[in-house]
Amino acid sequence: MNRILRHTIRRILFMIPLFMVITMLTFYMIDAIGDPVTMMLAEVPGVSQSQIEMVKKFFGQDLPVSVRYFKWLFNVLHLDFGYSIYKGLPVGSLLVAYGIQTMKLQVAGLAVSVLIGVYLGVKSAVNQYNKKDIAIVSSSLLGRSLPAFWLGLILILVFSYWLGIFPSHGAVSYADYIFGNRVLDELWHMTLPTLMIAFFDLATYTLLLRSSMVDVLREDFILAARASGLSRRTVIWKHAMRNAISPLVSYVGYTFGIMIASAPVTETVFSWPGLGVLFVDAITNLDYPIVMGVVFILVITVFASNLITDIIHAIVDPRIEVE
Amino acid sequence: MKRRLPLRIFKENSFSDLAWQRFKGKKIGLFSLSLLLLIVVMAVFAPTLALYDPNDQSALFSGTGVYAAPSFDYPFGTDRFGFDVYSRIVYGSRTALMVGAITAVLATLIGILVGALAGYLGGQRDEALMRFTEAFMLIPSFIVIIFLVRIFTILSPTSFLRNIPLVTLWIIIFTLTIFDWPPIARICRAQFLRIKEQEFVQAARCLGSSRYRILFTEILPSALPPIVVLAALEAGSAILSEAMISFLGFGDPKVISWGQMLRFAAPDMRWAPWASIVPGFFIFVTILGFNLLADALSDALNPRLKE
Numbered sequence: 003m004n005r006i007l008r009h010t011i012r013r014i015l016f017m018i019p020l021f022m023v024i025t026m027l028t029f030y031m032i033d034a035i036g037d038p039v040t041m042m043l044a045e046v047p048g049v050s051q052s053q054i055e056m057v058k059k060f061f062g063q064d065l066p067v068s069v070r071y072f073k074w075l076f077n078v079l080h081l082d083f084g085y086s087i088y089k090g091l092p093v094g095s096l097l098v099a100y101g102i103q104t105m106k107l108q109v110a111g112l113a114v115s116v117l118i119g120v121y122l123g124v125k126s127a128v129n130q131y132n133k134k135d136i137a138i139v140s141s142s143l144l145g146r147s148l149p150a151f152w153l154g155l156i157l158i159l160v161f162s163y164w165l166g167i168f169p170s171h172g173a174v175s176y177a178d179y180i181f182g183n184r185v186l187d188e189l190w191h192m193t194l195p196t197l198m199i200a201f202f203d204l205a206t207y208t209l210l211l212r213s214s215m216v217d218v219l220r221e222d223f224i225l226a227a228r229a230s231g232l233s234r235r236t237v238i239w240k241h242a243m244r245n246a247i248s249p250l251v252s253y254v255g256y257t258f259g260i261m262i263a264s265a266p267v268t269e270t271v272f273s274w275p276g277l278g279v280l281f282v283d284a285i286t287n288l289d290y291p292i293v294m295g296v297v298f299i300l301v302i303t304v305f306a307s308n309l310i311t312d313i314i315h316a317i318v319d320p321r322i323e324v325e
Numbered sequence: 326m327k328r329r330l331p332l333r334i335f336k337e338n339s340f341s342d343l344a345w346q347r348f349k350g351k352k353i354g355l356f357s358l359s360l361l362l363l364i365v366v367m368a369v370f371a372p373t374l375a376l377y378d379p380n381d382q383s384a385l386f387s388g389t390g391v392y393a394a395p396s397f398d399y400p401f402g403t404d405r406f407g408f409d410v411y412s413r414i415v416y417g418s419r420t421a422l423m424v425g426a427i428t429a430v431l432a433t434l435i436g437i438l439v440g441a442l443a444g445y446l447g448g449q450r451d452e453a454l455m456r457f458t459e460a461f462m463l464i465p466s467f468i469v470i471i472f473l474v475r476i477f478t479i480l481s482p483t484s485f486l487r488n489i490p491l492v493t494l495w496i497i498i499f500t501l502t503i504f505d506w507p508p509i510a511r512i513c514r515a516q517f518l519r520i521k522e523q524e525f526v527q528a529a530r531c532l533g534s535s536r537y538r539i540l541f542t543e544i545l546p547s548a549l550p551p552i553v554v555l556a557a558l559e560a561g562s563a564i565l566s567e568a569m570i571s572f573l574g575f576g577d578p579k580v581i582s583w584g585q586m587l588r589f590a591a592p593d594m595r596w597a598p599w600a601s602i603v604p605g606f607f608i609f610v611t612i613l614g615f616n617l618l619a620d621a622l623s624d625a626l627n628p629r630l631k632e
Contacts, residue, residue, distance in 0.1 A: 028472075031476055032476070035476050035479045035480050036479060143616065143617065143620065144613070146616055147561065147609060147612040147613035147616045147617075148609055149565055149568060149569075149605060149608045149609055149612065151568075151569060151572060151587075152587065152601075152605030152606075152608060152609065155587070155591055155594060155601055155605065156602070156605070158594065159594050159595075159598055159601070159602075163594065163595045256463075259463065259465070260463075260464075260465035260466075262465060262468060263465030263466065263467040263468045263469075264467060265468075266467070266468065266471065266573055267467075267569050267572065267573065270572070270573055271591070278468075281468065282471070282573055282574075285471065285472055285475045285476075286475070286574075288479075293472075296468075300465055300468065304463055304464075304465065308463065
């Protein structure tokens, strides 16, 4: 455990300069292409240059970019993300409100995906080269090629437009919750997007677990465990699983780290008020406080999930040496 | 100078002959080839196959109107601008194939270069190159790609970029390339590490071959099979990424892309499902073609993998 702790601290120390470089790069890049104030006021007729200067000063845009970056960094370390230039709202509370929605969807999708993937993978590995296995593997190959955002559109078409079972957009009804309950209403809205996200990586999880399970099931200790009288189910789900799950753990950790990356598409398809849509709107308008906020969250999630994946690895599989 | 045996005693069975024979034997390989052939034919013969010019909005004036249901004149109906969906699908295959092929080739070249150097040089330089590659793989690429595409799209009208035709499409291709090479570099390094210790490479070294020659004419051909498989997968994923970028509205407005068709048709899916279903289906078919090709190639090129 001590080794794991030391490793963790070393990784965190390494991440601090990396964090600086990434955020600085983003900040300078946005600054290099133009400023949001001019862009916003370009649509206002009859605005004078002095008025533009005034609004720039109001948002602190008149300062040199390096000063603004360090100001931003200083404020972020005090959890102050500044104000959105387009929306006029504090970015911190926007990130929390939209982040919760994204998190809700992505975590649910990931959980459903892993559960189904593990189940299918084991079923497939246990029945290797049977009809069941062939059916699972070939449908995974098909599913891997299906564009998930198109699948989302088809889900909307079938389940909300034709059948009218699920809502086509939004995270919650404005009025008249279904069954008169807010929680049920949110779950009801989540169903289709969750299915779409679950589909994103389902085939990968299934094939990954299948291949590692097939390898593990051939090993001698499985035979020994069966011979010592343990039930088939215990051997597969406990002994074999502990050895076979390792590649899946790292892949899930990786997907968890980059889960916001796939959010723009999902959230656009379902008009979901999440970080993805927030980010897409922000880069369209060059609303840099929001872009920087989302980048901050992105960097933190990638770092954290990396670290957590390493630690889980060390706990699940004691053979792995933490360097 | 090439030396030849004076007599050909045996019929030569080269590696590629054998691989082609294994490839032919599998239905999946031929199926994937026929899917890809369909798309390639669409791209090459687009002007002949299309019923209308892709920018022809005459449906607006002929009484057919927007969002007309599929009919004999308009096989897949019309979309919200009065374009013929079928003709745009045919022309869209050009964009898809261009993005897929160029991205895959560029990413493979970069990947081979980095992987070959890392694998062959070894030691600390290998370590440094691989850390760099791994760092790239951790980047949530899609969100960075749309960010970069947006930034360069804003930059392009005011800089030298504006003279390049289809500049946004090229920006998309290059940003996709930046994030697609790391898996290829990794597998290429592993191959080079394995192969550089084999006897024929040592023989070449003893004969005094230059480093360049050893790297690219001795080792590379034997290292290629898994790289080719990955390249086929990357072509498929590049096409998917381009479709998603266009779907989000960051695509090139001047090209006809399936993702862009989906973007404009999706909000009115309820009334005109054909305008959304058809482009998505063709994205699916193209990606399926590349993915199945990769599977078939990996079976054909590496027979030991599946005993």
